[in-house]
Amino acid sequence: MDDSARRSMVREAMKAPYLEREQEHELALRWRQGDQNAMHxxxxxxxxxxxxxAGKFRHFGLPTADLIQEGHVGLLEAASRFEPDRQVRFSTYATWWIRASMQDFILRNWSIVRGGTSSAQKALFFNLRRLRARLAQDNRELTGEALYRELAEALGVPVSDVETMDARLSGSDTSLNVQVGSEGEGTAERQDFLVCDKPLPDEVVGDTIDTERRLQWLQRALKTLNPRELQIIRERRLRDEGATLESLGTTLGISKERVRQIEGRAIEKLRFALSHNEPRNRNAA
Known part of the structure; x- marks a missing residue:
């Protein structure tokens, strides 16, 4: 919305007559019946x-025209949801929707970093400065910790949330392309120092796919074992704390040397099955 359109909207709004309760109720009923002119x-x-x-939110530094436009969206939303039979004046109902629409717009555009997502964070964002200024007028010398504690009690949020939001409001957005260092020291940018050591997304996906394939190959290989071999391999090799030869021998009613022989035979069967099931090895053969 440009300045001329905003001025035209302001003039039209100031010329519009106030609605009495009865007129408002009648128009709302007509709108419910599909009369678009009534909603207008x-x-x-x-x-x-x-x-x-919009004037109350201008100190956030956003264009008044944009605030008015967003408030108009909230006003139309209120008009579409208004229920005239509840005996509530439309202005009372619409105020909430207008304020919510403007606040959401401010939160989206005030900073490239989202300033508040929950209702508690929104309350912090829009009330922190006001309450801080009020405490400053009391001429009390409060330490940073004491100030945060009083603000947290007043808003009903944790002290840590107050500290975080205060840091966001006190700072400013900085471009990642800002050069770091004095002239003559190279052309390094801030983003050059924000290196993440975590694997790239494609590497993570690749590792996940490889892991799933290995599990499938292992499941197929395990099917080549007989029940006793499978039990020994599961107890000895596939648990965090493998069972001892002696304990398995006691469970199966055989000697620990026999358990060792069965385990060795099972491992050889698994190696053979994996080498013939795994595609790369099969192609190489």
Whole structure:
């Protein structure tokens, strides 16, 4: 919305007549019945409410025209949801939607970093500065910790949330392409120092696929074992703490030397099965 369109909207809003409760109720009923002109009259009559609220949020540094436009969206949303039979004035109902629409717009555009996602964080974002200024007017010398504690109690949030939000509001967005260091020391940018040691997404996906394939090959290989061989391999090789030869011998009713022989034979069968099932080895053969 450019300045001329905004001025035109403001003029139209100021000329729009106030609605009496009965007129408002009648228009809302007509809108419920599908009369688009009725909704337009309701919205136009309450645009001055949008303009007034936009002025309250101008200190966030965003264009007033954009705030008015977002508030108008909230106003239309309120008009579409308004239920006239609840005996509530439309202005009271619409105020919530207008404020919510403007606040969401501010949170999306005030910083490239999301300033608040939960209701508690939104309350922090929009009330922290006001409460901090109020405490400063009391002429009390509070330490940073004491100040955060009082703010947290006033807003009903953890002290850590207050500290985090205060840091966000105190700082500013910095481009990752800003050069670091003085002239003559190279052309390094801030992003050059933000190296992540974690694997790249394609590497993670590749490792996951390889792991799944190995598990499939192992499952097929295990099917070549007889029940006693499978039990010994599971107890000895596929558990975090493998069973001892002696304990397995006691369980199976055989000597530990016999357990060792069966285990060795099972391992050879697994090696053979894996070498013939795994595609690369089979192609190489």
């Amino acid at each position: 009259q309701i919205a136009t009559a309450h645009m001055r409410l949008v303009i007034s609220m």
